[in-house]
Amino acid sequence: MTIKIPKVKAPAAIGSSSTETVANSIDMAAFLHNGHPGPLLTVRQVASRWQMSERHVRRLIANGMLQPHRLGRAVRIAERDMAAFERSCR
Structure with missing residues (x-):
């Protein structure tokens, strides 16, 4: 499953001019892969799915x-x- 995630521009620092605005964008896919847990489910939702x-x-x-x-x-x-748990149980 492929999820399309838009790139988000980083906000400018306080007091900086528009020419000093950070032009680099944050790659949200890398953020999700590296540190963000992704969608969170309740115990009830997991129990229902399983x-x-x-x-x-x-x-x-x-x-x-x-x-x-x-x-x-x-x-x-x-x-x-x-x-990951589902894969480990196979």
Whole structure:
């Protein structure tokens, strides 16, 4: 699956003239690949996709088999982590 991601211009520094504006654009695909986890799913969404209980998904997280992202009390699973887990189970 190929995702088209637009390039975003970096904002100019405060107090700089328009000729000093940063012309380099950030490659969002590289950003997503290198540091951003990608789309995040809830435990319920993962359980629904795998047709299993939320409790089982939480057990996989507790056992360290599935890597979560904790945002305060919220638990989210990145799609790429879910896909990696699916590949490891084959």
